[in-house]
Amino acid sequence: MTEHVHAVQPEPDMVQLLTPEGQRVEHPDFPLDVSDEQIASLYRDLVLVRRIDTEAIALQRQGELGLWASLLGQEGAQIGAGRALRPHDMAFPTYREHGVAWCRGVDPLTLLGLFRGTNLGGFDPREHNFNLYTIVIGAQTLHAAGYAMGVVRDGAVGTGDPDRDTAVLAFFGDGASSQGDVNEAFVWAGAGNLPVVFLCQNNQWAISEPVERQSRVPLYQRASGFGFPGVRVDGNDVLACYAVTRKALDDARNAQGPTLIEAFTYRMNPHTTNDDPRRYRLGSEAETWKLKDPIERVRAYLTREARLPGDFFDEVEQEARKLAEHVRSGCRTLPDPSPESVFANVQVNMPDELREQRDDFVEFVSAVNA
Amino acid sequence: MTEHVHAVQPEPDMVQLLTPEGQRVEHPDFPLDVSDEQIASLYRDLVLVRRIDTEAIALQRQGELGLWASLLGQEGAQIGAGRALRPHDMAFPTYREHGVAWCRGVDPLTLLGLFRGTNLGGFDPREHNFNLYTIVIGAQTLHAAGYAMGVVRDGAVGTGDPDRDTAVLAFFGDGASSQGDVNEAFVWAGAGNLPVVFLCQNNQWAISEPVERQSRVPLYQRASGFGFPGVRVDGNDVLACYAVTRKALDDARNAQGPTLIEAFTYRMNPHTTNDDPRRYRLGSEAETWKLKDPIERVRAYLTREARLPGDFFDEVEQEARKLAEHVRSGCRTLPDPSPESVFANVQVNMPDELREQRDDFVEFVSAVNA
Amino acid sequence: MTAPMTMAKALNEGLRKAMEADSKVVIMGEDVGKLGGVFRITDGLQKDFGEDRVIDTPLAESGIIGTAVGLAIRGYRPVCEIQFDGFVFPGFDQIVNQVAKFHNRSAGLVKMPITVRIPSGGGIGAVEHHSESVETYFAHTAGLKVVACSNPSDAYWMIQDAIADDDPVIFIEPKRLYHATKAPVADAPTPLYAAKVVRPGQHVTVAGYGATVSTLLESAKAAAEDGIELEVIDLRSVSPLDMATVLDSVRRTGRLIVVHEAPRSFGVGAELAARVTEQAFYSLEAPVLRVTGYDTQYPPSRLEHEWLPNLDRVLDAVDKIMEY
């Protein structure tokens, strides 16, 4: 297999605030004064969500999960964007935003039901202002645009009141950029000046298809033709992702309209636990991206620049172990769905014909289990 | 009703080669040497297709057609683009490209069946390399992209042989620019470097919706984010439309990939004969556009600059009358569809169950008519 | 009872009432604002309720439905207008994969009180895609309800009840009835999901919905002259089906003819035939017969009146079913 060469290279003007070597650099458009404590806390997020991911993969191998979509390599984009959200902002994830879920305060166990097959999501998006995972590629970007229409109609944008003004953050992938729905969401957002930020994690691959199958120009450039700005950020730089997303969300809240952010990153793992990337890409590609690891650069900064003591890292590691244990044991004890539940939520008001089918099904299941 | 103000104004850089006053002007990127004879022949096209349109509207009023979508005001865009096509190029119209059909050599009567309700189109797109009218907004742009994929696979692009190299021209409207299909067609064309030219007739309105409902930036700008050039041309300037489309088609044939052309024009008539524009726009808007009439400026040029004798215009008028008569009488004698035909073309191979239904239907119709 | 009004006017009044009743109701679609929709069903509503509640959307059906889902999550109650039946398909994915599944996906925690209005059916001499009957696609989709109005009074009440329903409802409007006749609006509604016997009769039950109901009533008149009494049922709801009303009738008549404009195969008639045969097997004197659109693409309008279920074809079926 010949090495796959990516035609779309990171732009020189890709926003970066922390180099792969852990050096803080400045960007004129995105000033960021963030304390070392804050950076340390971002480090903690990065490590913890990576651990959640690692555990979930292990659980899948052990047959406890049917499937898992790993975020490995994308922690910087997800934590940076996730931490830029305010509590009352709303996030619309795909199926891979476990890191964003973490930032929203969603218990990792809440995410597992879908992958274990005990439910289809099963949580209330409004509890943490984090939508249910959406599997149909691109569909959620229109939901985000519609939600933003609601925000506008609620008078929750451009009032200047930080506790009132609300932004919406829609996630999608490089492959999703080709879907009609995503482009229609751009139409709605641009023409309607909606308070929505589109965050495309360009992890270079849509399963086996490199991003050039979707576009021969950088994806952030898609925005201008719809009438709003696009910016490419180093998706492995949590600080840059934080700064760029915060700015875009502020603009949205201040009625300045939408922004498209392309977080340039890499899917280090297979597409899902079902996938075999050896069929379509060389391991060497991942090796080069390993050098840009989103966690290592922060660790390097914290040790070299901020000179954090070693026991800080030990504490985070401790916490990660606890979290891992929580995920492991919690997953195994997730309740199986009841046969009733299959019918209970088909609609709010169940028609009679469905009652009969429910009774039939419930009786059958109990007979089988008897 | 307050006057509707269009936010999207024609750009200074909108390509124009013939002013509304009939003055030839040059544009650095689009040199055009056309003889006065050629311009005269374009004038003839413009007058004749306008007459076809006028007759069709009259036929609808008389109940001979169920519906008609008028091209009034868009003759320049359609004749300019239509005449830039080579015989072996392929055009994909919407339902309004009667002028393009004319350039392709399609008898106007062929277009009437659909509007009269005697068929659904009923001609072979390959006969004149002009596709069937497509009513589902935007769908034909993907057909054009797919056809262009076929052209590439046939080795009919970039060979340098003018009789072999083939371009595809896809028409759509300003409203259509919002459809997922149109943007997906841009994705395919850009990522695949397809020999397809997208021609958007921005006639300012999608039925009752002004173009700003679709976009807050000029539509030609949509192209860059998909990786190909976009250009705005004065859609009421037949010479500019000819020059710009010719250049784009040449690029496509030469494997230079797609172009988006926004022909900036105006829908002078109601959306269709069913529509009542008084409900949503002021007549004064049409009045200002009347001053930019695509035919008047050519007539002015031919009289003042080319000094064509009056009898040229008389001849064209004669021809127009003949054509009108052809349309009038031909429409009334269009054959009604046979009951068999409803079933004959459901599929190539008719299943037995359908035969029974056909016989049932045919028998019923003959009974009714008996 | 009000003064007589057209179905178009009744829908317009019903929408107005719904918007007055709940400030979260928003109307969205192509040309629904200033124009009032190509059929004028939303006439005057933008003027009275403002551009924030009566929204002229960009031209994309997936966008219309997809943004409605987002508005519903935010607590709104969107009423989407699809301009013509054939144009619901670009929005089909958002309806089937999102609107119909979201409540279930959320374990019942999020409601999708979305109403999708679809001017439907043929008989108006229109071009391709403007005369189709798409109800079966949605009836086969779990999580959706599908209703059709057949007269101004039902139109007025059903649209309000559909909007007030916390479940997504596909609201089929027989476009050729919009301006067909005027009728007064009853003081109280029939329950949204209940079928209605609109003419009693003891020999044959004929069931339809939407535009075909008037065809059935004419047919009943004609059949009565030959001494055959048809019991005409307006199903009103295609999903769920009010089987109690249908079965009660068929158990009395022993004969059922189902009529709809949609193609016959895999249509509503098939489902009724299956259920009635299963649930009233020993009451049936004859098989359930179907008078429907044929299994073809919708024909050129010059042939649509022959193609559509009509009086003659219904009476043929009546003769046929009486022969058993």
Next chain:
Amino acid sequence: MTAPMTMAKALNEGLRKAMEADSKVVIMGEDVGKLGGVFRITDGLQKDFGEDRVIDTPLAESGIIGTAVGLAIRGYRPVCEIQFDGFVFPGFDQIVNQVAKFHNRSAGLVKMPITVRIPSGGGIGAVEHHSESVETYFAHTAGLKVVACSNPSDAYWMIQDAIADDDPVIFIEPKRLYHATKAPVADAPTPLYAAKVVRPGQHVTVAGYGATVSTLLESAKAAAEDGIELEVIDLRSVSPLDMATVLDSVRRTGRLIVVHEAPRSFGVGAELAARVTEQAFYSLEAPVLRVTGYDTQYPPSRLEHEWLPNLDRVLDAVDKIMEY
């Protein structure tokens, strides 16, 4: 007879044969190239036939189908892969409004020899949208043919016949059978649109297609032990339906049970019930019964095996139908 192979392999071989037979055949879809598709059905084909004939498309189903229409107009014979059943809906408009209507719109002058392959159905423990049965939507659409393979030999022949057909064919592949068992490929095909009696029996006719056929054969074995002989019919084609084969069987057994994974209401079972009741009314000892998916969204995978038609539910239906 070949050596035994899986259905996945048989489809792969069939596709290879089709591409060798006609240079206008192109395969297009998401990940069909280097990866060979997420199920490896197109494994190795891009390597052997090149990127021009095995095309990794951008990620958009409407685009995949819409460009296939354009390729067909240009004289190609596209084979589109939809990655999973639930993802056909973004391409639904192009299938229903263009693929199904184009030949008719052109008065028969343009052919649409497009095959849409859809890995379908449940039972693989997948997440939402990956286990659905979408055949009924297409069966209700005039202009489309819908077939489903139930074993490697049919898979090998049917995919070639579907591609060779000048009409558009929706090709349903029961994904849980891809790697389930190996079987040899017969030397000659059964006609594409013919149903097949795969086990004779005199008491009850049970008809299914795709993955349910194996369930029916197991059920027949089990029922035989109780002295009840089921005649098992593999419908193979959902549209058109081979009624001759079904009616011949039902006229002998007097009893019919239809089985499919798709939700019951407005499904394939309803159409068969309607037709059989109409065409064999006096032969029926009992109403046609349906063993199907329930009228719910597809359940979480932990409950799918109970939700899907299975041996126990089929045998329950057999007991029930024998009581008439």
